[in-house]
Amino acid sequence: MKLILSLNKKERLYDYVSMGIDTFVLGGHYSFYAPYNFSLEEMSQMIEQYPQCSFYVAMNALYDEHEIKDVQYYIDKLVKIGIKGLLFQDFGVLQIVKKNSYSLDMMYAPETLNTNAMTLKVLKQQGVTSAQLARVIPLEEQLQILQQTDMPLMLQVHGVEYIAASKRALLTNYQQASHLQFDLTSQTRLTIQARNSEDIFHIYEDQRGTHIFSQERLYMLDLLNQIHDFEYLYIETLMMDENEAVEVASLYSDALKSFQNNTYDRDVKSYMNLLYQLKTPLHRGFLFDQTVYKLEDVRKMDHEKSQSNH
Amino acid sequence: MRKVSQIINGKRQIIKKPELLAPAGNLEKLKVAIMYGADAVFVGGKEFSLRSQASNFSLEDIQEGVAFAKEYGAHIHVTCNIILHQDNLKGIQEYLKQLDEIGVTAIIVADPYIMFLAKSMNLNLEVHVSTQLSTLNSQAISFYQDMGMDRVVLGREVTYDDLKAIMNQVDVDIEYFIHGAMCIHYSGRCMLSNYLSRRDANRGGCSQSCRWYYDLYQDRELVNQEDDMPFSMSSKDMSLVHHIGELIELGVDSFKIEGRMKSVHYIATVVSAYRKLIDSYCEDPDAFKQNDYYEKELQKAANRAFCHGFFYDHPTQDEQLFNLRDEHPTQEFVMRIMDYDEKTHLAQIEQRNYFKVGDQIEVFSPHHENLVFKVEKLLNEDKERIEVANHPMELLYVEIPEKVLPNDMGRKVKQS
Ligand code: SF4
Numbered sequence: 153m154k155l156i157l158s159l160n161k162k163e164r165l166y167d168y169v170s171m172g173i174d175t176f177v178l179g180g181h182y183s184f185y186a187p188y189n190f191s192l193e194e195m196s197q198m199i200e201q202y203p204q205c206s207f208y209v210a211m212n213a214l215y216d217e218h219e220i221k222d223v224q225y226y227i228d229k230l231v232k233i234g235i236k237g238l239l240f241q242d243f244g245v246l247q248i249v250k251k252n253s254y255s256l257d258m259m260y261a262p263e264t265l266n267t268n269a270m271t272l273k274v275l276k277q278q279g280v281t282s283a284q285l286a287r288v289i290p291l292e293e294q295l296q297i298l299q300q301t302d303m304p305l306m307l308q309v310h311g312v313e314y315i316a317a318s319k320r321a322l323l324t325n326y327q328q329a330s331h332l333q334f335d336l337t338s339q340t341r342l343t344i345q346a347r348n349s350e351d352i353f354h355i356y357e358d359q360r361g362t363h364i365f366s367q368e369r370l371y372m373l374d375l376l377n378q379i380h381d382f383e384y385l386y387i388e389t390l391m392m393d394e395n396e397a398v399e400v401a402s403l404y405s406d407a408l409k410s411f412q413n414n415t416y417d418r419d420v421k422s423y424m425n426l427l428y429q430l431k432t433p434l435h436r437g438f439l440f441d442q443t444v445y446k447l448e449d450v451r452k453m454d455h456e457k458s459q460s461n462h
Numbered sequence: 463m464r465k466v467s468q469i470i471n472g473k474r475q476i477i478k479k480p481e482l483l484a485p486a487g488n489l490e491k492l493k494v495a496i497m498y499g500a501d502a503v504f505v506g507g508k509e510f511s512l513r514s515q516a517s518n519f520s521l522e523d524i525q526e527g528v529a530f531a532k533e534y535g536a537h538i539h540v541t542c543n544i545i546l547h548q549d550n551l552k553g554i555q556e557y558l559k560q561l562d563e564i565g566v567t568a569i570i571v572a573d574p575y576i577m578f579l580a581k582s583m584n585l586n587l588e589v590h591v592s593t594q595l596s597t598l599n600s601q602a603i604s605f606y607q608d609m610g611m612d613r614v615v616l617g618r619e620v621t622y623d624d625l626k627a628i629m630n631q632v633d634v635d636i637e638y639f640i641h642g643a644m645c646i647h648y649s650g651r652c653m654l655s656n657y658l659s660r661r662d663a664n665r666g667g668c669s670q671s672c673r674w675y676y677d678l679y680q681d682r683e684l685v686n687q688e689d690d691m692p693f694s695m696s697s698k699d700m701s702l703v704h705h706i707g708e709l710i711e712l713g714v715d716s717f718k719i720e721g722r723m724k725s726v727h728y729i730a731t732v733v734s735a736y737r738k739l740i741d742s743y744c745e746d747p748d749a750f751k752q753n754d755y756y757e758k759e760l761q762k763a764a765n766r767a768f769c770h771g772f773f774y775d776h777p778t779q780d781e782q783l784f785n786l787r788d789e790h791p792t793q794e795f796v797m798r799i800m801d802y803d804e805k806t807h808l809a810q811i812e813q814r815n816y817f818k819v820g821d822q823i824e825v826f827s828p829h830h831e832n833l834v835f836k837v838e839k840l841l842n843e844d845k846e847r848i849e850v851a852n853h854p855m856e857l858l859y860v861e862i863p864e865k866v867l868p869n870d871m872g873r874k875v876k877q878s
Contacts, residue, residue, distance in 0.1 A: 214617070214648060217624035220599040241651075244601030247608075264651055264664060267547045271575040278574070278609065288656050293548045316652040316672075319619045319772070322695055325779035326678075330691040334680045342685075344676040344693060349658050352679075364654070441660070 153380045153411075155404055156306065158210070160187035160389040160397050162194060165202065167398050171405040175206045175384065177239055182226055184213035184241075184317065185363050187390045187397075196233040206236040212261055213360055214242050224248050231256065239284070241265075250279045257281050259306065263314045264288060269300035276303050284386065287313050287370065291378060291439040304383035309372040310400055311388025313437055315353055315364040322362040323355065340391050343367055354391060365391065368435035373403060373427055374420050375439075376411045392432075399430055463630055464713030467747060476744035480714055483539070483637065484733045485722040489519070491729050492527045492538075497869050498730045498828045499737025502537040503527070504570060506722060509557055510542040510550065511666060521560055528565045537567035543592040545650065545664035546573045555579055562587050570615065572650060572664075581610040588612035590637065594650035594664070598624070600631045607634045615718065618644050618700070619772050626712055635715040640702040641732055641760070642720025644771055646672045646695045646782075672696060673783075696783040699764060700771035703757050706736070707743050707750060724763075727795030727814075730871050731763035734828050759826075762793040762873060796823065797872040800857070808841070808859045809866055815874075818850040822875035825866050833864050834875060 156175040157168060168176070178195055179186020190198075199207055209230055215223050227238070227248055237257025240246060246258055260266065260275060261284035272283055282304040285294050298305055323336035335341050336357045344364075345352050352367045372379060379385065387404060389397040407423050410416045427434070466478045484500035486492035495503045505527060506518040519527065519540075528538045540561055544550065554576060561569060562585040569587055571577050572594035580589045591597060591606045596617035603614050613635035616625070620638070629636060645652060652663055654671040661667035675692035678685040686693055700720075702709065709717065717740070719732055739756045760768070769781035797811040817823065819837050826832045839861035842848050851858055 214596050214619070214651075215599050217599045217620070217627045220601055224601075242599070242602055243595075243597075243605040244599045247601040247605040262651070264653055265545050265573075267545055267664075268551060268573075268575070269548070270551055271546060271573055274574045274578040277578075278605070288653055288662070289547060296548050314653070315657055316647040316654050318647045318695070320646060320777050320782075322646070322782075325777075325782050326691075326693055326784070329779040329782070329784050330686065330693075332678075332685055332690060334678065334685050341680050343679045343682075345679070346658055346671065347675045347677060347692070351657055353657075355678075366657070438656075 153376075153382060153385060153408065155387060155401070155408060156208075156384045157387045157397075157401055158187050158311075158389050159190075160392065161394045162188075162190070162198065164394055164398055165198060168401055169202060169205065171402055172409070173401060173405060174202075174204060175208070175236075177208045177210055177386075178235075180209050180211075180226075180230075182213060182215070182223055183210040184360060185314075185358075185390060186210050187392070192229055192233060195230075195235070199234050208237045208239055208257070208259065209235050211238045211240045211242075211245050215244055220244055220248075224252075227254065228252070237281070246279055259283060261306070262286075266297075267293070269297045272297070272301045272303060272305075282306065282383070284308070288438045290441065291375070295378065298381055306384035306386050307372075307379060307382045308370060308388055309375075309379070309385040310404065311369050311386075312354065312391050313366040313368075313370050313388075315366060317361060317363050319361040321357055323357045366435070366437075368433040370437045370439075371427065371434045372439070373407055374424050376407055376416055376420075380411060396430060396432060400427075403427055466711055466713045473746065474748050476710060476747055478713055479740065479744050480710060481537075481716040482733065482736055482740060483716050483718045484729060485642075485719060485724065486527075486729065487518075487722045487724070489523050489527060489530075491724075491726050493530055494726050494869070495729050495733050496531055496534050496536045498733040500536060500733050502539055502567065502716070503531065504539040504541055504718075504722070506541045506666075507557070507561070510544050510546075510554065510576070511540070521564065524561065524566065525564045532565070538565075539568040539570055539590065540566050541570045541592070542576055543570050543572040543594050544666060545594070546575060547665070550665070551575075555583065558583060558585060558587075568612070574609070577606075577609055577611060590615060590635075593617055593639070596648045596650055600628050603628065603632045603634060603636075607632070613637055613715065615639075617649060619648070621775050622705070622708065622773050625709075625714070629712045629714065637716035637718050638709065638714045639700060639720060639771075640706070640709065640717045641700060641736065642718075643699050643766070644697040644720075646697045691784050694782075694784055697771075697777070698769035698781050698783055699766045701757070701760055701764075701768040702770065702773060703735070703739065703760055703768075704752060705770075705773060706739050707747065707752075710740065710743055710747070725795065726798075727871060727873065728763040731826065732760060734826065735759040737828065759832075793824075793876060794874040795871060796821075796851070796874050797858075797860070799825070799866050799868055799870040799872070801868055802862070802866050804865060807861050807863055808839075809862045811858055811860055811872070813851045813856045813858055814854055816850070816852045817874055823860075823872045824875050825862065825870050825872045827867055827870040829867055829870075833866075835862050835864070837861075 158177040179189040239261040241262035259282040260280040284306040339356045354365045410419045481501040483502045484495035570590045572592040590613040593615040615637040655663045655668040658671045659669040672695040678693040796815045796817040801810040841859040
């Protein structure tokens with residue numbers, strides 16, 4: 153069990169390393185989303201400066217045919233500067249790595265698709281070496297997958313949750329249709345709320361399209377007793393300011409140490425109090441919840457909902 | 463470059479006609495799709511298929527569908543395209559074996575575990591990679607080819623230029639959407655419905671939450687006030703009716719129509735229009751002239767405006783729906799012809815929606831041009847005169863001056 157964190161600021165790398173965190177995900181030119189996109193030069197400097205650390209790069213978009221050659225050149229450059237691996241969701245990325253026999257840890261992170269152990273076994277045969285589990289399944293199922301899979305797995309333990317992404321410029325299109333003024337590129341200023349729902353989501357636009365994330369941060373600071381067998385516990389710092397990111401990382405890092413020293417059960421309450429003091433919206437996502445699958449379940453749920461509305 | 467045409471007797475002719483692949487939510491729709499010209503129909507089984515709300519097929523239904531398709535030289539594809547969760551893992555092998563024994567031509571799959579199983583079981587059926595995997599480039603296609611996949615259904619985000627580049631590089635079958643509703647987000651990567659309604663989009667429960675109305679806030683201040691246009695993420699439906707020739711020339715192997723939840727009228731209208739369009743183009747591609755007929759036909763079964771999706775690149779505001787009033791009812795489907803007596807000019811019909819004496823009806827068919835008549839004589843099952851037809855599925859008689867054929871359909875002509 154070790155922490156892995158999406159790096160939001162180069163200048164805070166020292167703080168994270170001092171806490172004992174040594175594995176980072178870097179955003180770059182081809183990232184789908186990232187708290188910050190580093191240039192190859194910046195990446196290279198960090199790798200040189202912190203040889204004891206492992207750096208993954210988020211190559212986690214779905215790539216169009218016209219950019220796939222450039223993606224290939226980019227991966228080649230990443231290999232040359234010495235990154236540890238890639239977080240990816242496009243099998244085109246995996247294919248490029250396989251064809252060129254690059255030695256990279258290929259972490260399959262398709263946001264929504266890693267929902268069972270058998271599929272991961274098949275993907276291991278195809279060259280996937282580690283994987284991030286989907287967040288839309290209950291903890292119980294995540295633990296089952298952990299038991300039945302023989303590759304390192306990553307679980308997001310903290311941060312905003314990916315909800316959806318579109319290649320379309322949905323905010324620009326809306327702005328043009330409605331003639332309303334708003335800042336569509338800031339990652340944190342805009343939120344949407346469905347008119348029949350309580351949930352609030354962040355929405356922003358960039359050159360890759362439109363991105364929707366939860367406003368609430370998923371948290372598992374108090375669940376280390378259940379999740380300690382996962383290889384990587386991931387902190388998503390997207391949409392956090394640098395202080396929140398450092399505070400959160402520090403809390404989890406202390407909690408991990410306390411777990412290793414067998415004092416976690418005693419200390420967890422105080423960690424949670426410190427987390428609450430950050431005053432960020434927190435939630436459990438699907439950890440203790442279920443989505444429905446069968447039509448009968450959908451009907452039952454709709455019926456219950458209509459009953460409760462009366 | 464795929465060889466699509468060749469000169470025969472001094473005239474260029476298309477030698478590689480694409481498959482026209484239609485959706486069907488039940489057996490009636492499957493049969494209509496085939497009768498109206500589909501080369502293949504895709505259906506959802508009761509297990510492992512998305513669209514849990516579409517009336518999915520039992521194995522017996524699929525068997526009947528396969529037998530019916532065989533009579534017409536058509537094929538049945540079965541969607542097994544859910545993303546498996548731990549509790550969906552049981553029973554897949556048995557199910558795939560049964561589909562294979564029934565004679566299904568292909569399964570459409572999104573989960574690599576099902577891909578692996580289907581290939582390792584040495585089945586006869588083909589395995590097609592579902593659009594749920596949002597495959598957009600030749601490297602990803604090559605990955606699936608290495609897994610033994612027989613066809614890749616491309617993501618809807620693939621533009622014409624990218625498609626052209628892909629077609630020049632890959633030698634696996636490529637399926638491309640030409641018509642129907644579109645996910646506005648990357649398919650398989652949208653969890654809006656999961657979060658907003660606890661309905662799993664990747665297991666067929668999507669509540670289409672993208673089409674809902676949203677309030678938009680900036681720094682917690684409401685941006686769209688009550689009188690402003692609500693924020694929504696609803697796409698117009700795609701129709702590539704004006705680009706069929708270009709797609710045929712690229713050698714795309716299969717043209718897919720979306721809509722397993724659509725009506726029998728929709729299936730008949732859309733399949734028939736594309737069948738006629740493809741045939742007409744292939745017959746003499748160099749003399750083919752685009753005209754409005756096909757689009758007008760398609761509009762009769764459309765409840766949303768059409769757009770080109772990503773064909774030309776990024777869809778703009780014109781490709782989106784921001785108001786519910788942009789959705790409109792389709793032209794009303796009122797009858798299906800069961801039989802026709804050429805002596806009395808009486809057609810036996812199965813009534814589908816309300817119509818009355820005096821209404822204008824347009825009959826359309828896979829076999830002849832559309833014809834319009836005014837209802838003058840309407841009889842009940844006992845051949846007594848009646849004025850209105852208002853009991854769905856009732857057998858009635860209508861006088862139609864021109865000859866019509868069994869399985870032709872009639873829709874009410876909108877009075878201006
Ligand atoms: S909410 Fe909309 S975009 Fe998302 S899966 Fe459903 S239909 Fe597709």
